[in-house]
Amino acid sequence: MDSVSSQFLDAKSFANVVDEIDTFIFDADGVLWLGESVMPGSPGLVDLLLRKNKRVIVLTNNATKSRAVYAQKLWKLGYNKKIGKESIVNPAAVVADTLKRSGLGSDKKVYLIGTQGIKDELDDFGIQYFGDGPDPVENHHDGSTAFIYGIELEEEHEDVGAVVVGYERHFNYVKLMKAANYLQNEKCLYVATNEDETCPGPDPNTVIPDAGPIVAAVKVASGREPVVVGKPNTPAFEYICRRWSINPQRTMMIGDRTNTDVKFGKDHGLKTCLVLSGCHQVDDIAENEENERHDMVPDYYAENLGSLVPSETVSTALKGSEIVKKISLAEEPYLPQP
Numbered sequence: 001m002d003s004v005s006s007q008f009l010d011a012k013s014f015a016n017v018v019d020e021i022d023t024f025i026f027d028a029d030g031v032l033w034l035g036e037s038v039m040p041g042s043p044g045l046v047d048l049l050l051r052k053n054k055r056v057i058v059l060t061n062n063a064t065k066s067r068a069v070y071a072q073k074l075w076k077l078g079y080n081k082k083i084g085k086e087s088i089v090n091p092a093a094v095v096a097d098t099l100k101r102s103g104l105g106s107d108k109k110v111y112l113i114g115t116q117g118i119k120d121e122l123d124d125f126g127i128q129y130f131g132d133g134p135d136p137v138e139n140h141h142d143g144s145t146a147f148i149y150g151i152e153l154e155e156e157h158e159d160v161g162a163v164v165v166g167y168e169r170h171f172n173y174v175k176l177m178k179a180a181n182y183l184q185n186e187k188c189l190y191v192a193t194n195e196d197e198t199c200p201g202p203d204p205n206t207v208i209p210d211a212g213p214i215v216a217a218v219k220v221a222s223g224r225e226p227v228v229v230g231k232p233n234t235p236a237f238e239y240i241c242r243r244w245s246i247n248p249q250r251t252m253m254i255g256d257r258t259n260t261d262v263k264f265g266k267d268h269g270l271k272t273c274l275v276l277s278g279c280h281q282v283d284d285i286a287e288n289e290e291n292e293r294h295d296m297v298p299d300y301y302a303e304n305l306g307s308l309v310p311s312e313t314v315s316t317a318l319k320g321s322e323i324v325k326k327i328s329l330a331e332e333p334y335l336p337q338p
């Protein structure tokens, strides 16, 4: 293993660090869950922190689902019920908040390249949108020419107050062309959820493009720079600061990516910890150090969240139901474990 300046954390050393932190911000994928499965041991750490009266915030870059849906997912995976919609931040919520705060008129609509998560959050604010879902090329072009020279836009330029871009599996040339044309109106905002290049999946040999390539395509075609709200960018941090009163020096960002989670923490003065249970590894920290990308070198790193829980706590938490069973079914007297 490469030697890096980041400090390795286990349950013992974490016990010292935890007293210096009031707020823990967790990334979700690769930290709290992996796809649809719980990250073993992570619910135990969240419980431990809540018992210590720490504030727990979940900050994901995934905008495909709303915060309410993520809260349900956390509960289904066995996380503490105290972590609800109000503890979660995702780019969909920040996009909706950004649009609301921008003074987007109620008569203006949003051209949306994105999925249900953004729709739910826009609905919460009563913001009108259109364009989501399939928009096949065949509906706009008969195939007689190589290029599509004209496109029928559903809305007048002046009625479209923003183009919002995120992950959208129906993204195609028609959507790109519409977005680029709406953005020719300088007053039309260009807001993007996140710029993650790829997202993790069950087969590490399959590349799964995330929102980043879609945001980039619209950027190049329109000549416009987006306001990107997700990690590592500032809108997500400002959103958190508006929702909670946090002291950055006593806040720790824990994630599995150096270029989003760690950079987000470093850029905003937070303590940072990389967990090796997801995307990036110690080699990546070493490479960032070599390239002098100190904004992507965490203060700490750990195997996973479960490794930060003292083993006696794990055995109590994991074996609680087993112990009860043992007490009621024991043939021999129950002896507490050391």
Ligand SMILES: [Mg+2]
Pocket: 027, 028, 029, 030, 031, 255, 256, 257, 278
């Ligand atoms: Mg992650």
